[in-house]
Each structure stands twice: as structure tokens, then as C-alpha cells.
Amino acid sequence: MKILLVEDDALLLNGLQKALVQQQYCCDVANSISEARRYTLNDYDLLILDLGLPDGDGLSLLKTWRQQGCVLPVLILTARDSLDDRVKGLDSGADDYLVKPFALAELQARVRALMRRRFEKTENALQFGSLKLDMNHHQVWQNGNELTLTRMEYAILRRLMLHAGKTVQRERLQQDLYDWTDEIGSNTLEVYIHHLRRKLGSNYIKTIRGEGYRLESQAE
Incomplete structure (x- = not known):
């Protein structure tokens, strides 16, 4: 954010x-x-x-x-x-x-x-299926097990969970990364999406060709 x-x-x-x-x-x-x-x-x-x-x-x-x-x-x-x-x-x-x-x-x-x-939320914790993200303490759990994410991975996942089930534009996700690196390469976002998929499971984040990415409930 x-x-x-x-x-x-x-x-x-x-x-x-x-x-x-x-x-x-x-x-x-x-x-x-x-x-x-x-x-x-x-x-x-x-x-x-x-x-x-x-x-x-x-x-x-x-x-x-x-x-x-x-x-x-x-x-x-x-x-x-x-x-x-x-x-x-x-x-x-x-x-x-x-x-x-x-x-x-x-x-x-x-x-x-x-x-x-x-974002029309009532709590600092975001829940999506077996995923839980604490926006106060910057922690993420999957099936009760805490995940270790980098700052960029956390920023991307937080944005996707805030809009769970909806497509988040690629440009919007890139904006969330700008403060943490001097240069954003053409494939920087894709690299971190790949890292997230390895940690969460390959089916959680769906690529919407020409638009961006979406967190999918069917991954459960």
C-alpha cells in the first residue's frame, strides 16, 4: 500500500x-x-x-x-x-x-x-481460505503455519488479499514495490510472484493475461 x-x-x-x-x-x-x-x-x-x-x-x-x-x-x-x-x-x-x-x-x-x-475491512487481519495476514504485525500464516516472506512478497500478497477474488492491475502491484528497490526491472514483479507461488502453492495466484493477477479461492 x-x-x-x-x-x-x-x-x-x-x-x-x-x-x-x-x-x-x-x-x-x-x-x-x-x-x-x-x-x-x-x-x-x-x-x-x-x-x-x-x-x-x-x-x-x-x-x-x-x-x-x-x-x-x-x-x-x-x-x-x-x-x-x-x-x-x-x-x-x-x-x-x-x-x-x-x-x-x-x-x-x-x-x-x-x-x-x-478497503472496507473491520479488522487488521485479512483472511482468505487457509491464508491469514496480520497487517499490524506483518505476519502471514497458511493452515496455521507462519510463512517467511520478504518485504516485496508481503506487499504483493497484502494487495492481492485486500482485493481477493478480483484482478489487481500489474501497474498497481508495481507501485507497491517502488520504495524498496532503486530500479524496477521489466520482470521484477513476475519474479516475486514466482517466489510467492513457491511458498503458497502454484494455484493460489492466477495470471490474468494483459491485466494483472488475482488471488483465487478455488486454490483451496
Whole structure:
């Protein structure tokens, strides 16, 4: 899953990016409104937005994106802690509001909650047949036995389980890998799909020619 983090405090930006990557999220960053506008929002699952940016107000940027049809869940980070500020932020299109300073554990919990809402899940655990994936502790089990997956294998499986039974576009899966390698080769995704099939069983992941991949329930 991929997050866009917009924050102008370099120290906080770097720390949050590292923390999110450790939680198995891809995370692109921007430190201004002009830089944030360079990104294609459809590539992301969540937006974390600071309000006090050097070239404008984050709320104005959020309003513009909402008017343009952006439906991403948005978590606001800000030092503005009055009731009026929180109400204004939520009314401007934010889904959640976190006041600085905050505990990293709370940020991570709010991110998980927004991700669950986005994918219409009620728990941090995903279940598909004999497969179970814990999005909180980044663990995967098959028939009760824990599997050892690499970060990329985990990222691919998590995306497929979030859309179990539906085709996930190849480009969407590739987006989930970008933070963990300098270059994505033409067959990088296929290599990790092959590794997953060896660990899960060859019938779990079906190739949809010309489109992407699908997790199949008939594998059970």
C-alpha cells in the first residue's frame, strides 16, 4: 500500500517516512504544495497532509483536490489544536485529524484505521481460505503455519488479499514495490510472484493475461 506524505519539517518528514516504510508501506514525500501537486493521487491509498506549508495552506490544497474528485482518505497533521481548527479541517474534506506533537504509535494506528475504512475491512487481519495476514504485525500464516516472506512478497500478497477474488492491475502491484528497490526491472514483479507461488502453492495466484493477477479461492 502506498502513502503520500506532505510535511515541510525535514526532520519530522524523514522520521515519519522511515516509520511508515518499517510498517511495510511505500511512502513518497513532498515538503510543499507545489511539490505535492507533481504527484498523481490515483497512485496512492492514503494522504497524510500537514497544514502549515511554506507556499500555502494545506487546507486549500485539500479543498482543491476534493473538488477535482480525489477520494483518498486524508489524515491531517497540524499544530492547530483548537476545536474550530479541527472542525474546519474535517469539513474541508479530511477523514482524520492528528495534533502535533503526537505519539508515533497513535499515527500508525490511525493510518491502519483509515486503510481499513478504505478497503472496507473491520479488522487488521485479512483472511482468505487457509491464508491469514496480520497487517499490524506483518505476519502471514497458511493452515496455521507462519510463512517467511520478504518485504516485496508481503506487499504483493497484502494487495492481492485486500482485493481477493478480483484482478489487481500489474501497474498497481508495481507501485507497491517502488520504495524498496532503486530500479524496477521489466520482470521484477513476475519474479516475486514466482517466489510467492513457491511458498503458497502454484494455484493460489492466477495470471490474468494483459491485466494483472488475482488471488483465487478455488486454490483451496
